[in-house]
Amino acid sequence: MPYELYYWAGIQGRGEFVRLALEEAGAEYVDVARRSGGESAMARLLGNTVEHPPFAPPFLKSGDLVIGQAANILLYLGAHHGLAPPDEEGRLWAHQLQLTIADFVDEIHDTHHPIASSLYYEDQREEAKVRAGDFVKARMPKYLGYFERVLEKTGSGHLVGSGLTYPDLSLFQIVAGLRYAFPSAMARLERQHPRVVALHDSVAARPRIAAYLASKRRIPFNQNGIFRHYPELDARA
């Protein structure tokens, strides 16, 4: 039985971290909300019809199991598809990196929505400029520098040990997204983080990921997702 992934149909968003793992695993899955009537099906599962209702998309249905929170879904997929170390120490380390990536994603989102997710960007543009300025100057280098150091330590081109794990896939997505959202800041920062860039390139070149990226399953970056390109937010780089 294929997995069922539930996530908003029009954006990569937090669902993309799950999609990349499913694609790299070669797992069969249905992207439910992109099918006719799919968003209604998603809404039903967010209600009280399941034993363990998720708070928000993405969530993954695996048989009767409904798993929410992107990092938690990856914890599950990592264990079942060889995308995480089998030992406890490695498993925890991979998950720790993923949770740090999740924090990074939250901060990226809040550059364009510092006041409220329920308001339009245009209604918080001035605040977004200030928040994005701090993000580009302080937070983006701090996170990228951290992952660069982790990669320097392993020396393997991977974040965890010597092989691919799910945080590698997620860091690929971070680089791809930052290039879309903050091209000017990212062009400058990439020079200082060659290992992070090399990891991006090696993930992009993996046969299953390359095929996915070239397919219609990969939704293009757009102005509704987490990574949005507003030139005025990139300008302070």
Next chain:
Amino acid sequence: MPYELYYWAGIQGRGEFVRLALEEAGAEYVDVARRSGGESAMARLLGNTVEHPPFAPPFLKSGDLVIGQAANILLYLGAHHGLAPPDEEGRLWAHQLQLTIADFVDEIHDTHHPIASSLYYEDQREEAKVRAGDFVKARMPKYLGYFERVLEKTGSGHLVGSGLTYPDLSLFQIVAGLRYAFPSAMARLERQHPRVVALHDSVAARPRIAAYLASKRRIPFNQNGIFRHYPELDARA
């Protein structure tokens, strides 16, 4: 060998979710940063001296293992101290709830720091008022309502199954913190979330937690932590 907990000495912060689990487990631990020279020791471990450097406190040292990210530490402690279900489904569900609590904590933090953690509250007070207004009106009821529904489903007074798990301890902390930070909004919302309040009370009455709360190990809420009381942010309730 006792655990070593590393977290900022003057605040409950994200370290408190770990402290509560250690206390409930009756685990021996040293709160390293609160000892003389402890914050320097913490800074060393945040550097490149360990194989798996954390991005930020809190982190826990268990023998040679260094584990970062509060939810990840709880994943570890839950498995080793009977604070999570032993089966995969229950373990994932407990962790999913914890990650949702972590998202809630991030939003609570950002009510007083919507623009940048590196700036003073006073420099983002106007933005904080707008963000806190949305938080109190929309986000706080959404999160509390979610946990109320989860408690309604179990009917056990616990979030997961019929016994105490680590997300129960964390939800206790959320209620305690919201009472401190948003007393007016919380007084109103508590009436609509009786199960959440009852869970808070039952956790507070557990012998080890009660002893902890009465001890000097429990740092009082203060204006440097995640939960801060600014009357102007509570006013829109």
